Amino acid sequence: VTSGQALAAQLTADRDCSGLYIAASPALREVLLDAGLIESDRPSHVVAGIDEDMPISRLSRALQHLNDGARLVASNADPAVPTATGLAPEAGAVVAFLERASGQTAQVAGKPNPAIFELALARLRLDARDVLMIGDTxxxxxxxxNRAGIRSVLVRSGNPPDSDSHAIPDFSLDDLASLREHLGL
Structure with a gap:
């Protein structure tokens, strides 16, 4: 389950969702439209996300819609993503800008919202007790x-650590390769 799919599920279940203004990637736009959601000149929701080719005019229009009463939503709020050349901006950078400029707090469908975990568990027909979440953030x-009641392992080779976090993994490892050792595989 992707954060885009979780956002699509959240918005299709929202009776107040009458149309979207999408300030995000073409891939996220496709997921939302494939779920039956529509774009609108008078949106009830503004979708914030990353798009390396997004013109500033699209962010300005998103801000206008938010100031006109649309609600801010996002698939994820990760500020950066590790790449081969270092960190690159992610959806959270756009979300933070629109939150700050509009005074709204985005409703985020992806992690750490437990709904994305519940959606994945339901699709896979698994119980939280039978799952191990492996993550780097x-x-x-x-x-x-933690919020979904799923055991977790932090892999420290990904994103920089957040010393202010209240999240507690069940265990942490230096890299993904050492997970096999830890699990005895």
């Missing part, structure tokens, strides 16, 4: 697992 991966 305390405030999304591990916090979400």
């Amino acid at each position: 305390l405030d999304t991966d591990i916090l979400g697992a």
Whole structure:
């Protein structure tokens, strides 16, 4: 289950969702439209996300819609993503801008919202007791697992650690390769 799929499920279940203004990637737009959601000139919701080619005019229009009463939503709020050349901006950078400029707090469908975990468990027909969440970010991966009652392992080779996080993994490892050892595989 992706955060885009979780957002689509959240918005299709929202009776107040009458249309979207999408300030996000073409891939997220496709997921939302494939779920039967529609774009609108008078949106009830503004979808914030990352798009490397997004013009500033699209962010300005998103802000206008928020100031006109649309609600701010996002698939995820990760501020950055590790790449081969270092960290790159992620959806959370756009979310933070729109939150600050509009005074709204985004409703985020992805991690750490437990709904994305519940959606995945339901689709896989699994119980939380039978799942181990493996993640590299305390405030999304591990916090979400904590909230959903799922055991978790933090892999420290991904994102920089967040010393202010209240999320607690069941255990942590230096890299994903050592997980096999830890599990005795």
